[in-house]
Amino acid sequence: MSHRADFPLLARNPVLHYLDSAATSQKPAVVLDAMREFYETSNANPHRGAYELSVAATDRYDGARSTIARFLGIGDPECLVFTRGTTESINLVASSWGRPNVFPDDEIVVTALEHHANFVPWQQLAIERSAKLRICETTEDGRLDLDCLRSLLTRRTKILAFNHVSNALGTINPVRDIVSMARELSDAVIVCDGAQSAPHFRVRYDDLGVDFYAFSGHKMCGPMGIGGLVGRRSLFDAMVPYQTGGDMIEFVHDDTTTWNVLPNKFEAGTPNAAGAVGLAAAAQYLDGIGMDEVLRHERELVSSADARLREIEGVRIYGPPPAERSGVVSFTLGDVHPHDLATILDGDGVCIRAGNHCAQPLMRRLDVSATARASYYVYNDSSDTDALVEGVLKAREVFGHAAV
């Protein structure tokens, strides 16, 4: 069942069909309430004051970390570093692990399915370190070509970076297969972009086998500006800090500084404690629904949307079958540009994303400049698909059937 009533923005706009959750999700009242409650009852700078209020803020912040760690199957909460989100998490690894460990002629393997956030940091690292960037190609139906990946992984591979779920197509990648292949053929550090998996199904970091897992709060009912990076303690311990400043230090001498322990070592400056509290509330909210139910609900909606859109002449859907996707339907309609399609759908209150989805390397391979993307979440129901299908039919009419 849909949980629309839990989301104030949607409750306030009964005719709005929000189908852009892969970009950012709406926020349930429990998350907004938790953040307000934090500021009203516990606001002080965590880890700073000896007074009771600061201790309360610290407790809330640390408690949020434990809650989110439980939600993502992270046995050791200290190995969860809060960041602004997936982008910052990946940049942290590229900078603090990548720079000191990648040397000329080393290789970094990424995939053609990546969001720019898990592509550009590696590309730039490769340029900076005179290393080689290798790109794993995709199959026609938008899966990773595992044979290609196999051919790229060698003892020279220093880093393998791939997404758990493609933001552009919704493809769910076989993490365990990829990890076992990478462990067999290389000594690479494995970085998984979890921005699109953490919100949509049960993720157990400890079972994934990857070295780093990055995620964003705002795509999983949490606030913007908070997310995380989970990593192995041994790797974190050996890494240089990403940013320096308050809270991440142990002793500051005139000419040298020693670092604080995990996770503080990677959390310079005043933390986004209210964001962490909001994200913990989001994790509890999703747990209350049950992540298996979230997946089931989305898959039901996506399967139906997929089938109904396919019936429309001129519609082309990208990516694997719905059973192998998360809550995304990426499509085009004849020669109607996705931007025009999005504008026409907007006229009926249907919000979809049109564009390259921050995945230009993938778009080039699909030979399109853009696609339209409808993405589903816990608050959607079949009426959203009704509106989507109606809007696509309308766009067809506006642009004239002949061209489609």
Add this chain to the structure above:
Amino acid sequence: MPQSDRSAQISALYQEMILDHYRRPRNKGELEGADASVVMKNPLCGDEIALHVAFDGDTIRELKFSGRGCAISQASASMMTQLLKGKSTDEVASLRGRFREMVMGNTDADSDTAMGSLRSLSGVSRFPARVKCALLAWNALETALSERTGSSR
């Protein structure tokens, strides 16, 4: 805003004239002997336009465009090339200013007959996210003109 108003705005945006220019763009292609060629991209949607201009003194002798994009950007480019052929650079600068005003919502500009078929794009002003699309070719033109000024110095 009531949905019916929004629907009316959508109809006003996608007029037959715009769709016709999208489907059958005028002056599309490469231009031999162009004095200026400018590529302009809209990173938001990945659209790309290349504008090629040939001058005869201070007059635009010929202009063509290539690339791909949405109905708004393509129609704007197509109509722009039709209107500006044979115009002096001063006239072009004035029309460019008028067009910009129109898509930003200035209703005087939208009744200016000198704008010709471009007036059909006045509906864009109701869609702030699409103004960039309408201006893509015009921004390329601005760069082409300034490049020419630069090179003739």
